[in-house]
């Protein structure tokens with residue numbers, strides 16, 4: 157479903173060339189649960205941004221559902237992000253001025269979905285994630301776990317096929333982190349493709365497929381036979 | 386994205402940065418209020434002045450003694466000018482196109498009737514005064530004696546004089562003492578109210594020759610010439626200048642045609658209105674800089690949010706629209722606030738000083754609001770473009 161062919165990403169910092177991704181070849185199938193691990197600076201976030209069409213490869217090709225998305229313009233890429241991809245970030249990235257419900261609604265506002273449908277979908281999601289009584293709260297009135305749940309609700313409100321989570325538990329204590337992870341894993345039952353970047357080996361081990369990165373390269377890519385979930 | 390959502394999103398940021406947004410809007414508001422207030426007063430004054438001036442009638446040319454030099458020189462250097470006389474008036478009367486010639490001078494005198502006295506304005510005029518100017522006699526009529534030294538002591542009185550001295554009784558045929566001399570009252574003027582600050586009802590009219598004697602004046606203060614409406618003012622002015630120069634041997638007089646005076650007045654008032662609007666324009670410019678500043682700040686503060694919006698599927702154009710609308714709505718709200726303040730103060734002034742004419746042309750109000758929106762647009766373009774062009778990944782990491 158997703159295929160990266162010889163993808164490289166180089167940043168120019170001053171007169172230095174920093175290679176964040178080097179000649180990556182990767183294929184992700186629908187419904188897979190993948191964890192990406194590796195030391196800081198190994199290119200995990202860059203990889204995720206690449207998969208989420210936030211970043212463009214310096215060279216190589218990105219095929220999504222068979223189509224070459226590298227060549228799409230801004231508007232077309234935005235559309236793909238809107239319809240197929242959900243992002244969850246370590247620092248939640250909620251809009252502080254908007255309520256929890258409005259934050260969840262945001263992708264649908266950008267997509268131009270009519271109000272009635274938006275309200276209905278938000279309500280369902282808020283209920284599913286146990287946030288109904290927090291709908292009108294601003295992010296600063298929410299706990300870390302609640303904020304990340306709002307962020308997950310927001311990431312899934314457009315029913316994406318791929319959910320990309322960059323250290324989703326990084327800013328949470330252990331218990332809350334696990335709760336959030338369970339929530340993400342629950343999405344697998346709906347057939348979503350889940351990619352989780354993490355530092356935490358224990359969390360990483362839960363994925364059926366574990367990718368280790370180092371210095372912009374894929375060091376290992378192993379599938380878990382004895383699924384320990 | 387729906388307009389309604391756009392408004393919800395932008396207003397959420399105004400509500401968060403209440404004070405800041407208010408102050409920025411205020412910058413625009415003050416500019417718009419200044420423009421509205423000053424143009425309201427300017428426009429009202431304009432209409433007031435034009436109305437006041439044309440109350441007398443429009444095809445009138447005035448000749449006054451002394452030469453006002455445009456270069457600012459002093460008449461005294463060349464010796465004093467000859468006074469205007471009744472002979473001058475007679476000479477003008479014989480010019481073509483001229484309908485009426487009214488010699489005139491103004492002064493003050495004590496008026497007395499049956500023990501009641503009153504100090505009042507005395508206008509020495511010609512017998513055709515009522516015909517040349519748009520001022521009607523209510524009862525009786527102007528005297529018919531020629532405008533010369535033989536004119537008898539007759540007076541036409543203002544309605545207020547009638548009220549004050551006669552208690553509303555019919556004064557026609559009565560003898561009135563003006564400055565110690567006896568005058569027979571032959572007419573009462575229709576009430577006219579104030580003209581250019583003079584209460585025309587608290588005035589009386591006597592023959593110019595008698596007024597010169599009464600007020601002890603060597604000459605007339607002016608000679609008003611009314612001419613046929615189908616003749617251009619310039620033609621008559623030229624004829625008058627030639628005849629007067631002939632009479633006096635040199636140009637020691639000033640000719641003011643009402644047509645020209647109105648034009649000059651009108652253009653002066655236009656300039657004032659324009660200057661005042663320009664002043665308001667400067668405050669608008671300051672307001673625009675305020676919007677530019679606040680929007681630049683907003684983009685910097687919300688960089689991470691812009692990255693997020695892009696991650697959620699916002700197009701560059703949507704980010705641009707968001708920030709542009711914010712600038713425009715802010716400016717439009719400021720403009721609206723300014724309109725309200727401006728019209729409010731104008732009307733308040735009008736209530737406090739009813740004599741001060743106030744008039745807010747609708748076109749100005751609409752133009753002012755459009756200007757505000759345009760300013761918002763112009764000031765918002767650069768920051769909004771910057772926001773739209775941010776790299777999503779880098780933006781997300783800004784915090």
Ligand SMILES: Nc1ncnc2c1ncn2[C@@H]1O[C@H](COP(=O)(O)OP(=O)(O)O)[C@@H](O)[C@H]1O
Nearest residue numbers: 167169174176195196197198199200201202203
């Ligand atoms: N926008 C950028 N500009 C310059 N260098 C960058 C940028 N983003 C990432 N890098 C560099 O690319 C490398 C990989 O970064 P990243 O993908 O964030 O690593 P990770 O998420 O694994 O910590 C690092 O060396 C980082 O410094």
Ligand SMILES: [Mg+2]
Nearest residue numbers: 197200201202
């Ligand atoms: Mg990272």
